[in-house]
Amino acid sequence: MARHVIARVADLPPGSRTLVTVKGRPIAVFNVGGEFFGLFNRCPHQGGSLCEGKLVGLLQAREPGRYTYTRRGEILRCPWHGWEFDIRTGKSWCDPDRVRTRSYRVDVEGGQGLVEGPYVAETVPVTVDEEYLVIEA
Numbered sequence: 001m002a003r004h005v006i007a008r009v010a011d012l013p014p015g016s017r018t019l020v021t022v023k024g025r026p027i028a029v030f031n032v033g034g035e036f037f038g039l040f041n042r043c044p045h046q047g048g049s050l051c052e053g054k055l056v057g058l059l060q061a062r063e064p065g066r067y068t069y070t071r072r073g074e075i076l077r078c079p080w081h082g083w084e085f086d087i088r089t090g091k092s093w094c095d096p097d098r099v100r101t102r103s104y105r106v107d108v109e110g111g112q113g114l115v116e117g118p119y120v121a122e123t124v125p126v127t128v129d130e131e132y133l134v135i136e137a
Helices: 110-116
Strands: 003-008 017-021 025-032 035-040 054-063 066-077 084-087 105-108 133-137
Touching: 003 017, 003 025, 025 066, 025 133, 035 105
Parallel strands: none
Antiparallel strands: 003 133, 017 025, 025 035, 054 066, 066 084, 105 133
16 A cells, blocks of 8 residues: 655644545544544545544443543544544444444654655755654555
C-alpha cells in the first residue's frame, strides 16, 4: 500500500480532527489524547459524515445501579442517526461482526525519514525537524 503524508502533527492537537482525501477517499483523522486514528468518513447506515460526529465513551453496568464510564473519547457517534463506532477499529458498537466503517492506520514519522527512499538522483543535504502524520491507503 502507498503511504501519504496528510498533515503536520502540530496541525492536529489532541481533541481535534480533520478531513483529508487520499486516492479519492474521504478519511476522517482524529487525535484522541495524542493517539491518531483514521476512519472512512461515511457512516455505513446512510452515509453521514463521521468527521462531524461526537466522540463519547461507554457507560456500562455490571449490576443495577453501578455504572462506570470508560473509553472516554473512543466511541464515535454518527451525527445523523447516532450509530456508534469504535474509533480504534471502525467496528460498530451494536453489531461489530457485521457493521463497520473502514479504519486506516495513522503513523507519526519524523520528517527526515520521509525524504529518504530508493531514489537515484543528485542530492543535497536536507534537514526536516518536524513530525508529520502519514496514512496508509
